[in-house]
Amino acid sequence: MHVEPEKINSILATDCGSTTTKAILIEKRGEEYRLIVRGEAPTTVEAPAEDVTKGVLNAVTEVEELSGRKFLKDNLIITPQQGNIGADIYISTSSAGGxxxxxxxxxxxxxxxxxxxxxxxxxxxxxxxxxxxxxxxxxxxxxxxxxxxxxxxxxxxxxxxxxxxxxxxxxxxxxxxxxxxxxxxxxxxxxxxxxxxxxxxxxxxxxxxxxxxxxxxxxxxxxxxxxxxxxxxxxxxxxxxxxxxxxxxxxNKLMSWVDVPIMPTPGAVGEIIKTIAELEEMQVVGVDIGGATTDVFSVFSKIFNRTVSANLGMSYSISNVFAEASLENVMRWVPFHMEEKDLRNRVKNKMIRPTTIPQMLEELVFEQAIAKEALRLAFIQHKEFAVGLKGVQKQRTISDAFDQTSSGETLVDMMELDLLVGSGGVLSHAPRRNQAAMMLIDAFLPEGITILAVDSIFMMPQLGVLSKVHSKAAMEVFDKDCLIRLGTCVAPVGKSKPGKDCLHYKITYPDGKVKEDTAHYGEMKLYPLEVGQRAQLHLEPVRGFNVGAGKGKVREGTAIGGVVGIIIDCRGRQPFEVPTDPHKRVEKLQEWMKAINAYPEELYSIGT
Incomplete structure (x- = not known):
């Protein structure tokens, strides 16, 4: 069935995940498409139901109840829309059954x-x-x-x-x-x-x-x-x-219902990442961290890459993350003192009870520390895979004689990155959006000027398959309802001594107000800039530091507002280091977390 995009006014979309089936209703309101309601139900591919459509019908029934509209008749989805009944098209993605x-x-x-x-x-x-x-x-x-x-x-x-x-x-x-x-x-x-x-x-x-x-x-x-x-x-x-x-x-039944072929969920997420990069002419990195796997997507120089880290996840694979990252690397993100035995018990507890969520503040911080390592390791694997073609002879200049990595270089250039999007429970459901921003910055270490965002309720798969049918509708819903803009991270690349000047900067707000300041090496700062606002940045790095124009060179740029704001991160890159002394580490982590208002005050008294 082929429907002209301009004739589509309502879209019903489902994503059949390994544990949950999510359904969303998108409608044209005025001149733009918006998310109306969302429903979910357990996936029913396994016994006793052994029929994936049962979970789909249950999720769509919730959409019916929430929207006050009818979409089902005789256990079938009604398409196209007739009056106030049914939807113009029905689409789906799936990762059920593994x-x-x-x-x-x-x-x-x-x-x-x-x-x-x-x-x-x-x-x-x-x-x-x-x-x-x-x-x-x-x-x-x-x-x-x-x-x-x-x-x-x-x-x-x-x-x-x-x-x-x-x-x-x-x-x-x-x-x-x-x-x-x-x-x-x-x-x-x-x-x-x-x-x-x-x-x-x-x-x-x-x-x-x-x-x-x-x-x-x-x-x-x-x-x-x-x-x-x-x-x-x-x-x-x-x-x-x-x-x-x-x-x-x-x-077979589900395939007969859909108006376009069902896509594997990760393939659909890749489609929306590609669509953003293409329409916005951006370099984009997206990540989806799940219970068992972490997927990383990137588009650099119009080349799309995806990797699956099948052993890095937040529930079923949490022990693998702990083993691969090492105790020291997980602990470097924990801003209080903790016994190793207690730490290992928490990891095992999460593995045998994968659906539990943190009940106490220290459990939340610990889980987010592991998430940072899972994301960091998955991104390392992605950079190793997203490379130029190996085995290809390049034309070389005399300067290349000293560089022996002429083929198979990674395409991922963090200084060129425009947008970093995070998805998955630990990022999307962080109690404070500032925590999601901190996880993305600590794990990916963006350089220069980078926009940060998270997927609000994980509807990127449905929007990915929709982008193949109606890219305008997919992008409007992605921009207005799916993407939560966190703000902009400004990070100079270089190394210095703690406390030394690192970056002089001027932020010009939309109302004409100007904020001028200097950030020191090892410091983080936060400035408000609301969603939908843009501020002009004048960045002057000190000698030896680079914000995208070259070492010591001034860069003009634009900061995009968000629920967090503008984060100035002068903690250094290449290398980025957290103090190894336990007392200094706790002190420094607490300083950074307070600077970007990531956690409530009671966190800083834990373990004292």
Missing amino acids: GLQMMVAGVVKSMTAESAARAALGAGAIVMDVIASNDGRLPHEEIERIRHLRPDMILLSGGIDGGTTSHVVELAELIGAANPRPRLGIGYNLPVIYAGNKDARSTIVETLGKKTALDIVDNLRPVLERENLLPAREKIHDLFMEHVMAQAPGY
């Missing part, structure tokens, strides 16, 4: 295999493993690994067009020998997408055509210097609908 789980295979681990992983991640998949000819594993180990993991589908790539075919054919033979059974559904063959050297296609068909459900798309790396990920991503989406979704309980 989402989309894939394996990718490529000839060279740092080249075609990495391109294949980028294609899968960009389509919203969790990449379970990457198999490559040079990954150091023996053939029988790789065969055993494929059989053991039972992915939803495999993406196979390798070789530039016209190059050698033997290596990619060997990978196909491994997949054929493993003859893996798909995770969902017994009576069909595993989908395999071939996106490698076109000269090997006939041999690939001979090897895998009868054992798997084989699809062939254009090469991911037709030449060494260029990636072509779109055909593979689109095919992954199609197969996700045809095979993976079709096997999950109730999805």
Whole structure:
């Protein structure tokens, strides 16, 4: 069904998560689209219901009750709208049933295999493993690994067009020998997408055509210097609908209700991040921190990347965060003294009771300390993955002779970053928005001038799929109802001694009032600037510090207002350091937290 965007006045959208199904109603009010109501219900993909549509109907029933309008008739969603009944379109995303789980295979681990992983991640998949000819594993180990993991589908790539075919054919033979059974559904063959050297296609068909459900798309790396990920991503989406979704309980019914294909939830969040970057001509980083995984999205120089840190989350994976980050790194964010035994008990308690939320102030601070480390580690993984093409010869100048990282450089440039968006319970539901701002700043260490925001009630997935149908409606709701603007962070890059001058600045408010001041190294300051307001910034870093125009050079800029305001962060970058002495650490953390009004006063008497 195709509906002209200008004829759409009401949109019903759901997101079927692993535990909760969320439904939202968007309507055109005057000349703009706005969120009207939101409902939610437990997801029903598992026993006893074993029908995903039951949870959808329950969530939509709540929307009916809250809006006073009817959307259901005979357990079906009414589309298009008739008078005051139904909605013009119904759309949905899903990560129920564990989402989309894939394996990718490529000839060279740092080249075609990495391109294949980028294609899968960009389509919203969790990449379970990457198999490559040079990954150091023996053939029988790789065969055993494929059989053991039972992915939803495999993406196979390798070789530039016209190059050698033997290596990619060997990978196909491994997949054929493993003859893996798909995770969902017994009576069909595993989908395999071939996106490698076109000269090997006939041999690939001979090897895998009868054992798997084989699809062939254009090469991911037709030449060494260029990636072509779109055909593979689109095919992954199609197969996700045809095979993976079709096997999950109730999805066939849900697929018949929607007006556009269901998208994997992370793929849909990626779509809204891409849409913002494109329409606003911005460099954007988005993060979604969940109970089990943390997804990071970025758009730099119009190149989109997504990574999934499958072992970094706030409930089921909290022990992994603690183990990977180390005790010292978690404790450096805790502004009071705490026994190691008590700390470890709290982590274990959260792991075995993943749905609990903090009841006491110190529990909240401790949970947010772990969140900072989960976000930091996920972002490190993202920067390592979001790189320029490896294996490509660059034209080099004499200055490059001293720089040995000419290919595979990260695309993430924090000084160029315009907007940092956070999503997920620990960020969206922080009791004070100042806490969310502090978590984002401490974890991502933005540089120069950066706008900070959080997703208010996690509707980015629904807006992502809506952006494919009606980008204007998606962006209006995103801007007015989804995005909570926290404010602007100003952070000079450099290193000095505590207390030394770092940044002279002038803030010119919309009413003409001017605030001039100097921030010292190791200091944070907060200035009010309300949502919807803009202030002009005149920034003069001292010698050795950079705010985006070069070391010691003046930068003019604009601060966007928010519920927190303008945060001046002169704690240094490259490196950013928290005092290691416990007493000095507590003193410094409390000073920073008080400076940006993150916590109530009683926090600072805990442990004294």
